Amino acid sequence: MKIAILGYGRMGKTIERIAIERGHEIVYKTSEPINITELKKAEVAIDFSIPTAAFNNITTCFKENVPVICGTTGWLEKYDEAVSICKANNAAFIYGSNFSLGVNLFFELNNKLAKMMSKFNEYDVEVEEIHHTKKLDKPSGTAITLTKGILENTSKTDWKLIENQEKVDSKTIPVVAKREDEVPGTHTIKYSSEIDEIEIKHTAHSREGFALGAVIASEWIKNKNGVFTMKDVLDL
Numbered sequence: 001m002k003i004a005i006l007g008y009g010r011m012g013k014t015i016e017r018i019a020i021e022r023g024h025e026i027v028y029k030t031s032e033p034i035n036i037t038e039l040k041k042a043e044v045a046i047d048f049s050i051p052t053a054a055f056n057n058i059t060t061c062f063k064e065n066v067p068v069i070c071g072t073t074g075w076l077e078k079y080d081e082a083v084s085i086c087k088a089n090n091a092a093f094i095y096g097s098n099f100s101l102g103v104n105l106f107f108e109l110n111n112k113l114a115k116m117m118s119k120f121n122e123y124d125v126e127v128e129e130i131h132h133t134k135k136l137d138k139p140s141g142t143a144i145t146l147t148k149g150i151l152e153n154t155s156k157t158d159w160k161l162i163e164n165q166e167k168v169d170s171k172t173i174p175v176v177a178k179r180e181d182e183v184p185g186t187h188t189i190k191y192s193s194e195i196d197e198i199e200i201k202h203t204a205h206s207r208e209g210f211a212l213g214a215v216i217a218s219e220w221i222k223n224k225n226g227v228f229t230m231k232d233v234l235d236l
């Protein structure tokens with residue numbers, strides 16, 4: 001396939017390598033606003049850019065009828081608007097806060113565990129994410145997806161990013177975001193009672209899984225219209 005890479009940073013470069021290994025051609029790569037003539041050479045665009053650029057990038061692709069895989073996080077307040085523009089243009093779109101197979105399995109496990117734990121009030125839940133110090137957004141998109149999974153499956157009603165070990169009320173999920181040198185991405189869900197703790201954790205060892213998932217999603221979306229998720233791609 002002919003692929004455009006929007007955002008040629010850490011992820012863009014990893015995606016380029018994996019896409020070429022899988023027989024694809026990178027026809028356009030940029031770290032600047034889109035050049036439409038260049039974009040039109042592509043059969044699919046993969047956006048791993050920055051929070052302030054993602055919405056413009058993906059909606060430009062919708063208008064030019066280039067399917068988009070978007071992994072950029074930190075712009076989700078505009079997700080619903082993006083979906084409307086996608087549908088209005090009969091375009092194709094996948095946003096994923098995390099494209100790795102492991103994390104998408106972890107999302108399912110998190111939902112199931114939350115549902116199970118919802119019957120037991122003696123446990124408090126906490127979400128923690130750790131990422132490298134160059135990450136622009138906080139909490140991570142993955143932590144937000146995990147938190148939404150807990151909200152959908154328990155009686156919790158809200159979440160809050162905790163900066164200084166502050167306490168939250170019993171209806172709110174505390175989300176802790178830590179930044180450490182080169183960490184690619186670690187997410188932990190912890191249920192604690194007076195008696196014990198139950199913890200599930202996903203640790204990414206590199207960016208390979210995110211990039212491979214994004215390339216697989218771009219292969220999957222070919223000849224499709226509509227708004228999809230990695231759950232559709234992986235048939236989970």
Ligand SMILES: NC(=O)C1=CN([C@@H]2O[C@H](COP(=O)(O)OP(=O)(O)OC[C@H]3O[C@@H](n4cnc5c(N)ncnc54)[C@H](OP(=O)(O)O)[C@@H]3O)[C@@H](O)[C@H]2O)C=CC1
Pocket residue numbers: 006007008009010011012030031032033034048049050051053057070071072073074096097098099100137210
């Ligand atoms: N969904 C997932 O599985 C994953 C998502 N991510 C997310 O992907 C995004 C990118 O991460 P990462 O590669 O580590 O970040 P980087 O900072 O390494 O890369 C971002 C790139 O986007 C460029 N950029 C700036 N403005 C634009 C623009 N208008 N259009 C296109 N590109 C632009 C930056 O250029 P410059 O440096 O010149 O500003 C930079 O090269 C983040 O939001 C991150 O959270 C990361 C890993 C996995």
Ligand SMILES: O=C(O)C1=N[C@H](C(=O)O)C[C@H](O)C1
Pocket residue numbers: 073097098131132135136139140141142143184185186210
């Ligand atoms: O910025 C990153 O690096 C990552 N961002 C994504 C997120 O915000 O969840 C996915 C992954 O954890 C790495």
